[in-house]
Amino acid sequence: MAAGVAAWLPFARAAAIGWMPVANLPMPVAPAGKNKRQDEMIILNVSGRRFETWRNTLDRYPDTLLGSSEKEFFYNEETKEYFFDRDPDVFRSVLNFYRTGKLHYPRYECISSYDEELAFFGIISEIIGDCCYEEYKDRKRENAERLMDDQEDNKDAKPPNMTCRETMWRAFENPHTSTMALVFYYVTGFFIAVSVITNVVETVPCGTSPNQKEVPCGERYTVAFFCMDTACVMIFTVEYLMRLFAAPSRYRFMRSVMSIIDVVAILPYYIGLVMTDNEDVSGAFVTLRVFRVFRIFKFSRHSQGLRILGYTLKSCASELGFLLFSLTMAIIIFATVMFYAEKGSSSSKFTSIPASFWYTIVTMTTLGYGDMVPKTIAGKIFGSICSLSGVLVIALPVPVIVSNFSRIYHQNQRADKRRAQKMQKARLARIRISKQGTSNAFLHSKRNGLFSEAPEFTSSTEEDQRLNKSTSLLESQHHHLLHCLEKTTNHEFVDQQYYQQSYLEAGLQNYPSRSPSLSSRDGVSGTCCTRRSKKQHAPLQNASGPAHMQPLTQVHAHPRGLQELSTIHIQPLSTSRSSLNMRVDEPASLNCQSSQITTAIISIPTPPVTTSDGDAHLRAGPAHQNVVKVSAL
Amino acid sequence: MKSRSQDQSLSDSRELDRSYDPLTGSTADDEELSAVRYRPEGLDPLVQKTNFSRRELQVLYRGFKNECPSGVVNEETFKSIYSQFFPHGDSSMYAHFLFEAFDTRNNGSVTFEDFVVSLSIILRGSITDKLNWAFNLYDLNKDGCVTREEMTEIMHSIYDMMGKYTYPCMEDNAPKEHVDNFFQKMDKNNDGVVTIEEFLETCQKDESIMQSMHMFDSVI
Numbered sequence: 001m002a003a004g005v006a007a008w009l010p011f012a013r014a015a016a017i018g019w020m021p022v023a024n025l026p027m028p029v030a031p032a033g034k035n036k037r038q039d040e041m042i043i044l045n046v047s048g049r050r051f052e053t054w055r056n057t058l059d060r061y062p063d064t065l066l067g068s069s070e071k072e073f074f075y076n077e078e079t080k081e082y083f084f085d086r087d088p089d090v091f092r093s094v095l096n097f098y099r100t101g102k103l104h105y106p107r108y109e110c111i112s113s114y115d116e117e118l119a120f121f122g123i124i125s126e127i128i129g130d131c132c133y134e135e136y137k138d139r140k141r142e143n144a145e146r147l148m149d150d151q152e153d154n155k156d157a158k159p160p161n162m163t164c165r166e167t168m169w170r171a172f173e174n175p176h177t178s179t180m181a182l183v184f185y186y187v188t189g190f191f192i193a194v195s196v197i198t199n200v201v202e203t204v205p206c207g208t209s210p211n212q213k214e215v216p217c218g219e220r221y222t223v224a225f226f227c228m229d230t231a232c233v234m235i236f237t238v239e240y241l242m243r244l245f246a247a248p249s250r251y252r253f254m255r256s257v258m259s260i261i262d263v264v265a266i267l268p269y270y271i272g273l274v275m276t277d278n279e280d281v282s283g284a285f286v287t288l289r290v291f292r293v294f295r296i297f298k299f300s301r302h303s304q305g306l307r308i309l310g311y312t313l314k315s316c317a318s319e320l321g322f323l324l325f326s327l328t329m330a331i332i333i334f335a336t337v338m339f340y341a342e343k344g345s346s347s348s349k350f351t352s353i354p355a356s357f358w359y360t361i362v363t364m365t366t367l368g369y370g371d372m373v374p375k376t377i378a379g380k381i382f383g384s385i386c387s388l389s390g391v392l393v394i395a396l397p398v399p400v401i402v403s404n405f406s407r408i409y410h411q412n413q414r415a416d417k418r419r420a421q422k423m424q425k426a427r428l429a430r431i432r433i434s435k436q437g438t439s440n441a442f443l444h445s446k447r448n449g450l451f452s453e454a455p456e457f458t459s460s461t462e463e464d465q466r467l468n469k470s471t472s473l474l475e476s477q478h479h480h481l482l483h484c485l486e487k488t489t490n491h492e493f494v495d496q497q498y499y500q501q502s503y504l505e506a507g508l509q510n511y512p513s514r515s516p517s518l519s520s521r522d523g524v525s526g527t528c529c530t531r532r533s534k535k536q537h538a539p540l541q542n543a544s545g546p547a548h549m550q551p552l553t554q555v556h557a558h559p560r561g562l563q564e565l566s567t568i569h570i571q572p573l574s575t576s577r578s579s580l581n582m583r584v585d586e587p588a589s590l591n592c593q594s595s596q597i598t599t600a601i602i603s604i605p606t607p608p609v610t611t612s613d614g615d616a617h618l619r620a621g622p623a624h625q626n627v628v629k630v631s632a633l
Numbered sequence: 634m635k636s637r638s639q640d641q642s643l644s645d646s647r648e649l650d651r652s653y654d655p656l657t658g659s660t661a662d663d664e665e666l667s668a669v670r671y672r673p674e675g676l677d678p679l680v681q682k683t684n685f686s687r688r689e690l691q692v693l694y695r696g697f698k699n700e701c702p703s704g705v706v707n708e709e710t711f712k713s714i715y716s717q718f719f720p721h722g723d724s725s726m727y728a729h730f731l732f733e734a735f736d737t738r739n740n741g742s743v744t745f746e747d748f749v750v751s752l753s754i755i756l757r758g759s760i761t762d763k764l765n766w767a768f769n770l771y772d773l774n775k776d777g778c779v780t781r782e783e784m785t786e787i788m789h790s791i792y793d794m795m796g797k798y799t800y801p802c803m804e805d806n807a808p809k810e811h812v813d814n815f816f817q818k819m820d821k822n823n824d825g826v827v828t829i830e831e832f833l834e835t836c837q838k839d840e841s842i843m844q845s846m847h848m849f850d851s852v853i
Contacts, residue, residue, distance in 0.1 A: 007696020011748075012718045013852045014755040015731050017763060018770045019791060020845040021836055022784075022815050027845040030852075478718065484845075485719070489792050489807070491799040493721055499798040506802070 007056075009474060013481050019488035028483045031476040043081035044095070049088040050081070057098050059474060063434070064122040066098065090117040097123065105132040111139040126430045133427075168246035185302070188239055192298050195232035198225060199292050233269040236262065236295075258301060265295040305409075312405040319404075323397040327364070330393055334360045334386040341379040348375065359383075364390025443495050671704030673745040683749050684757035689853055690749065697745055705742040708732045722796030730790060734770040756849050761833065763846050768832050778826040784812045 020027070042058065044051040044066075061067040074082045084091070090109060094117060097103040105114060105128055118125050128136050162170070171181035202218035202225055218225050240262045247253035268288040300306040313320065335356035342350040349372045350356045359372040363386050374383045486492050494502075673679065679690055701710055708729065715728040735743045735751050754766050769775070773783045788808040795803060819827045819835045836842045 007692070007699060008714050009718070010693070010756075010853050011752065012715060014752055014849060015715070015727075017755050017767050017846070017849060018727070018731070018787070020848075021764070021767055021771075021832070021842055022788065022791070022811065023841075023845065024811075024814065026841045027848055030848050032851075481718065484848075485791070485794060489795050489799075489811075491792075491795055491801065491803060491807075493795065494798050494800040496798050498800065499802070502800065503802065 009477055009481075013477065016481060016484050019484060023484075023488040025487045025490060027487055028480060031473065031480050044091075045076075045079070045081045045083045046086055046088045046091045047084070049091075051091065051095055053095065053098070056474070060098060060101075061123075062475070066094075066121060068122075070122075086120060087113065087117060090114055094118070094121050094123065097127070102129040103127050103132075104129060105136040107135060111136070111143050115140075124430060124434060126427045127434075165246050166248075168242065169248060172243055172246060184239075188235065189299070189302050191232050191235045192295055194228065195236075195292070195295050198228050198232070199289075199295075229269060232295075233266050236266045236298075240266065258298075261294055261297045261300075264291050265298060268292055308409050309405070312401070312408050315408070316401045316404050319397045319400045323394070326393050326396075330364060330386075330389060331357055331360045334364070334382065334389075337382050338374060338379060338386070341376055341382055342374055345375045345379070350374075350379075360386060363387045365394065366391060443493060671744055673704070679746065679749060682746070683753035685749065685753055685853070693749060693752070693853075694745060697748060705744050706748070707742050711735075711743065719794050719796075721798065722794040724790075724794045726786070726790035726793055730770060730773065730787060733773070734766070756852050760837070760843065760846055763849070764833055764836050765829070768829050778828045779832070780826050781812065781816060784815060784827075785809065788812050788815075 040055045041052055042055050044053070058066045058071075065071055071082055074084055076083045090106075090113065093104055093106060093109075093114075103123065115125065125136070170177055171184065175181045175185035203216050205214040206217035206220050240259070243259070243262075244250060244253060253259055268291050271288055300310065335353050338359060339350050339353045339356045342348045342356075350359065356372075359374075361367075362369050362372075363383060366387060368387075374380050482493065673694070676687060676690060679685075680687055683690070685693070697706075698704070700706075700714060706714075711732045712725050712728040715731070716724045718724075732743065735747055737747055737751070751766070754762050758766070768779070771779045771783060771787050773786065785808065788811050792803065792808045792811075797803070816825075816827065819831055821831050821835070
């Protein structure tokens with residue numbers, strides 16, 4: 001039931017008057033208003049504080065404690081009120097949820113006591129309105145973290161039965177767990193530092209040989225440096241292999257950024273070993289040595305701040321992209337302008353537009369090397385505009401990046417953006433599921449055949465009658481309304497799976513329509529719902545299949561469909577609207593099948609070649625019914 | 634509703650300013666001043682105007698006021714309320730036609746009096762009144778006759794409420810054929826429009842329509 005607008009149900013039902021004159025089928029029986037209990041006040045006594053509300057306010061949410069019959073357990077016969085031994089302050093929010101349809105979380109309330117109350121009253125916390133949901137989630141997360149911290153302090157003893165591999169992985173990820181891990185952590189850190197310093201010192205000029213110019217230290221003490229490099233690379237290789245061995249998911253480990261950095265750091269060495277001292281490739285080899293500087297990134301395992309910086313840059317990708325884009329635009333514009341402005345002057349350094357890029361970049365970032373300066377007046381004017389705008393363009397995105405970094409840095413425990421999105425999706429999914437209950441309730445109750453309200457049909461079982469009582473009056477009225485709509489349009493509501501299944505089956509089968517009395521129509525689209533799909537509707541089985549071969553006067557006691565079938569048969573040639581023999585209190589699961597049976601009967605005179613195709617085709621749409629009627633008349 | 638095409642432009646900086654509402658052309662500050670607070674005239678006059686009892690009017694008003702605290706319903710609220718009853722399909726067009734029918738004064742808002750008067754006709758009026766009201770609903774331009782185009786629009790709006798997942802699958806021309814059927818039944822002199830007399834005459838002769846009209850007697 002659409003909660004919150006339950007009071008408007010009479011209006012919605014009244015608005016159905018617009019369907020009545022256009023409907024071709026008779027409408028189902030309205031559910032009888034049972035004893036008029038709607039306008040009754042209920043007293044809820046919560047720990048002494050009395051709350052009073054209308055009964056149908058609580059009925060809006062029938063899947064909670066207060067909206068269902070579960071509250072009868074708390075009914076006090078003597079005082080004629082419902083007594084709950086719970087917190088009255090939190091109950092205020094709960095009751096307001098029924099009144100307004102929005103659940104709010106009071107900020108002064110403890111999160112766990114609030115959760116307990118919600119659980120007691122059967123309300124899911126995802127329904128909390130957007131105004132209070134962020135606060136609720138933050139408090140809940142803090143609480144959970146506090147619990148986790150408490151648990152971790154007790155968790156120092158490592159769980160037994162951890163395999164060697166798991167121990168190693170745990171040691172790698174969290175160096176504080178054991179002494180060995182700590183030692184390993186510091187050793188690798190030391191060797192990273194040594195390797196980086198070695199790379200740097202290698203290039204420092206180290207004194208002169210008597211007959212040559214200054215040589216860098218790397219060439220002077222080749223062996224020493226080579227030994228140090230080897231040692232570092234060996235340590236790194238061993239470390240990488242050990243991590244690879246210990247990783248729970250090797251594939252995922254190999255794809256992670258840190259492992260790629262590790263590989264890039266040690267690969268040049270091995271490539272250098274393999275390659276000979278050939279002159280041609282030594283140029284390429286020198287380039288490879290550049291990659292050794294990536295070893296410095298291995299420090300990010302040792303530094304939380306570095307990781308946060310990397311994450312910030314990643315999360316500010318859009319701002320960085322904007323900065324880059326706007327800079328590029330400005331560079332191109334100003335370079336072009338400067339080039340054409342300086343074209344006139346002689347011995348100008350602005351030989352081409354790409355050559356002017358350098359000037360523009362240097363000016364916009366306020367570096368101002370001075371290796372290229374404009375000489376003409378126009379060039380100087382545009383040059384000054386360029387430098388002013390450079391300041392602005394660069395200054396705009398930078399505060400965004402800075403604030404991002406500070407936010408992430410201060411909340412470095414915050415869950416990943418991806419996890420938050422998943423939680424948001426899960427929340428919306430839960431709300432959707434609980435709301436789908438309303439639309440599914442209708443389909444569900446149809447399948448249970450809850451529309452048989454006429455008491456003389458003894459085939460309605462005990463279970464059906466019990467189910468009848470449990471749906472509230474509001475729900476049954478709402479279902480009746482939807483049922484009237486079905487009757488008006490001569491189509492039924494089905495759920496998505498059923499629809500897709502019947503659509504699929506339609507695609508598999510092909511019934512060409514050659515009947516001249518029917519409008520020309522594409523065979524595939526016309527038979528979108530075939531015979532086979534009808535087995536889902538148990539009550540209709542008698543109506544499908546060979547039913548159209550049955551004699552006209554056959555009357556079945558089956559409560560669904562066929563009784564109407566027979567009454568329609570009696571008036572085969574009249575318009576479907578005059579159904580003098582139609583009993584008003586028929587159960588209401590009339591559907592297109594029976595009306596199509598009518599058409600099948602009418603179209604018996606059509607050429608026999610189409611009957612076998614034709615009747616399957618005729619089941620397809622109620623629209624056929626109209627067309628056939630025209631021809632029959 | 635004002636068409637937005639001429640007012641809107643990509644570079645309209647007013648749109649970036651969230652207090653500006655392009656539909657009405659007013660900023661949020663203006664809107665708060667012009668919020669309507671409307672009170673119905675009183676319980677007794679309403680009891681006289683309509684066929685509802687005091688108690689029924691009380692229940693109706695409570696529900697009305699709960700959803701529309703300002704005392705009037707505008708079309709958006711109307712549509713959103715109506716759509717909650719039909720979660721499967723799109724009920725906005727039919728709700729729009731309903732709103733036009735309820736809004737007897739044609740000023741874009743439905744007060745409680747309008748609401749209750751129309752409900753009284755539908756739920757407590759005579760058969761002729763009910764049929765008249767239904768005809769008024771179909772007659773979109775209120776000129777006294779229902780043309781084929783108007784009926785087609787109404788039919789489309791009804792079929793839209795069914796949504797996509799129906800059995801049998803919704804054909805594209807199902808509404809059109811339904812309209813043809815309707816006209817064939819109602820339009821006696823075959824002049825392409827259905828007048829109120831033809832409508833009343835046909836409906837009063839049709840048993841099932843009469844019976845379904847009686848369904849509304851027990852709604853409240």
